[in-house]
Amino acid sequence: MTVRDLSALFLDSTDRPLPRAARELASAGVPVFPVAPRDKVPLIRHGRGFRDATTNLAQVDTWWRRFPQANIGVPTGAASGLVVVDVDVHGTNGYDALNRADRAGLIAGWEFLVRSPTGGLHLYYPAEPGAEQRSWQAGNAGIDFRGDGGYIVAPPSLRVIDGETVPYRITELATEPARPLDAGRLRGFLDPPRPPRRLPTQMRGQGRTGPMKLANWLGGESTDRNRKLFWASCVLAEEGVPYRDALEAMLTVEQRDFGSREIARTVASGYKRIHGDPRLAGKNSASGAGTARAVVDAAPEDRLASARGL
Structure with missing residues (x-):
């Protein structure tokens, strides 16, 4: 059907x-x-x-x-x-x-x-x-x-x-x-999470934010992971971390109910939200x-x- x-x-x-x-x-x-x-x-x-x-x-x-x-x-x-x-x-x-x-x-x-x-x-x-x-x-x-x-x-x-x-x-x-x-991109567009003013407690005082630091933090979270991943992706994009480095780190938190495809889409949405990803430019915008x-x-x-x- x-x-x-x-x-x-x-x-x-x-x-x-x-x-x-x-x-x-x-x-x-x-x-x-x-x-x-x-x-x-x-x-x-x-x-x-x-x-x-x-x-x-x-x-x-x-x-x-x-x-x-x-x-x-x-x-x-x-x-x-x-x-x-x-x-x-x-x-x-x-x-x-x-x-x-x-x-x-x-x-x-x-x-x-x-x-x-x-x-x-x-x-x-x-x-x-x-x-x-x-x-x-x-x-x-x-x-x-x-x-x-x-x-x-x-x-x-x-x-x-x-x-x-x-x-x-x-x-x-x-x-x-x-x-x-x-649906993930649509949700991020309609209801983007507001980045907190400070990093999570366990990451404060560790210097420049790195992708694995954020990935380790996200791996310990059990709720609202997609929204937290979107926030983390925006942070990494603002820090100038290369997209592929961010994606590689975030894929380490893959779980049965939080798959690689969803993770990849959310990371891409975060990067596009901050400064655009050349590979995604114009996607779904015309036809x-x-x-x-x-x-x-x-x-x-x-x-x-x-x-x-x-």
Whole structure:
């Protein structure tokens, strides 16, 4: 099941009852689970919620016989083969940050767009094979990333907004081939960590910061390693440490849940953030961005109205 195949399923399910739509997704190999009617909360509260998603048709039929009005939840990441950028409009208008990310060439590659009932936007991408991309939130930007450990409420699910029943529905299909999203670079752009004013306690008084000093410090950290790695990469870039020296040092902290590919991307993002890396100049900045820009540069109501015929 490709993301393009999924878009066809969503389009076909627009006017179908939720139980039938859930069954068709499961039949096509997309794991599903029931979500509270007209809501976004998993119904399987005695279990593990979205982690109980399945393609077992008997189980799917049982769930939707019990809850015929249940919305359809789909786990994101490796479980389904898709990841989603979720643009919110409550509190912070996520379209502002989405426009900035588009101009920076960071959101190209989406397969289709889904309008949420509240006026937000879901950008669907294929998950990167063999790579874990954990879900994250950039609250100040109004954008979340739904990857491994997350889920999305899928079309044709419904919400009640201001007394009106409004569906999730596809509003735009890409004209360019879909490709995986670099979620780490997007997060670093939307929500860059603020470098602390002083080095970590165990590194003070040791003179000029070296890559192995920072790598040894990072190796002892058990939480938020990606953000700390991004900060360390920025520090090394500011110190004038060659990119390859920094990368070689940081790769020594590779662990099963913190792989070399993620480390390499984060180090490259840190160096590009400070003074640019010649090897990365212009990457993702031209091809593929135009189709997204036509949608996200307009006002929200114009952007979504253009695809109402789908």
